[in-house]
Amino acid sequence: MAGKIRPVRGMNDILPDQTRAWQYLEDRARRILETYGYREIRFPHLEHLELFARSIGEDTDIVEKEMYTFADSGGEVLALRPEGTAGCVRAAISAGLFRGGGAHRLYYLGPMFRHERPQKGRYRQFHQVGVEAFGPPGPDLDVEQILMAQRLLQDLGVPGLTLHLNSLGQPEDRRAYRGELIAYLEERRGRLCDTCRDRIQRSPLRVLDCKVASCQEAVASAPVITDYLGEASRAHFERVQALLQEAGIRFVHDPKLVRGLDYYTDTVYEWTSDHLGAQDTVVAGGRYDGLVAELGGPATPAAGFALGIERLLALMDSAQIPTEGLDAFVAPLDERAQSVALELSETLRDEGLSAWYHSGGGSLKSQLKKADRLGAAVAVLLGDQELAEGTVTVRDLVQGEQEAVPRDRAPQAVADRLG
């Protein structure tokens, strides 16, 4: 294996056999998001490290140990984006999108990078569809986004889903709650696992969903964030739940649901699927009313979600992905037929048909075999006979019938043979 260069760990090639599913998912996502008025935005994969540190939070795992960071030759400290929201908000601020206070609905598709240990459903380069809406502060926006995500998941036939919902309140609510929680946890320090002991002061919310049994017991009667919500947040959360119920969307209120990014406020949610492994979150999102201001824009409420493409692909019913076939396989039987075959192939494409011009010769038998393997519907054969007569042989590879037709009628003859 000398000289063979490996792919970077956790970074996967997406091969031709898989790209059809990717394209299908991306097309469906675009179509659905656009019916809700969202428009695509594209922004760099690389940003100043500080953007992520400030938006995601210095003390989060993502910023602390999962980012790909480096100093470029000019000495600027950059990072490959570990998620999309920060860059999206930065781009919107940079473009002055918030001047005038108009509502904006944006979506994006693309790779994100986190230096984690790869496993099923978790990769170092992974792909998300993200949506962000800016302006409206109301709970109805949160619910419309949940409806939109659900439509997408249903459209793609994703099984075994559960929607988990929680509210994190405003920063001051969280601060008050955090104090209470730390006090509670400190009293039970002895019953917590090692990692949770370390977490008490740094990120006490994380202790709540530790999977160690003793931690679960210790935390069973811990204070719950939703008991500490301010009046506005409480009302917001109740309204979200009421609207979800009226929309007929089932959810479970999960008081322990905590997101790994600091910018969330009020509503947070997560869809999990029981058909995945340990990495079972397919969609996650929520409201982040403080982020735009935090990044230097005008105070602007906002909400959004991100969807993991690889995870969704793993869940999708591949049967619904359309297979696009090849219309015509054009076979020049010898060198003399090449120029006519090339020209005929172009004519077929002029008519909107797909044509595989066969280069490389071989016996008619081997060429037909190739046409068959390629899944061509029709083979167009051009040999001495056809050249002499000014015809082509159009062979229907499904029916097994063929006919000789004048060359200029070939496109029509091919089209007639297609389902």
Add this chain to the structure above:
RNA sequence: GCGGUCGUAGCUCAGAGGCCAGAGCCCCGGAUUGUGGCUCCGGUAGUCGCGGGUUCGAAUCCCGCCGACCGCCCCA
């Protein structure tokens, strides 16, 4: 970063100390002259992940490294 399982042809895998390392799929060719799919025949292809060690002899046993997968952690 921690733990477990596993690395043999392009792919899926068999071989578990001893004839030149095997099968299926794929690919290529053939089964009379210009006709695919089914069948049959033949063929190409592997420094058995890499490096050391044990042994008369290692794909097979031992050690190290690398990689993949699964889980922890964390999250999409």
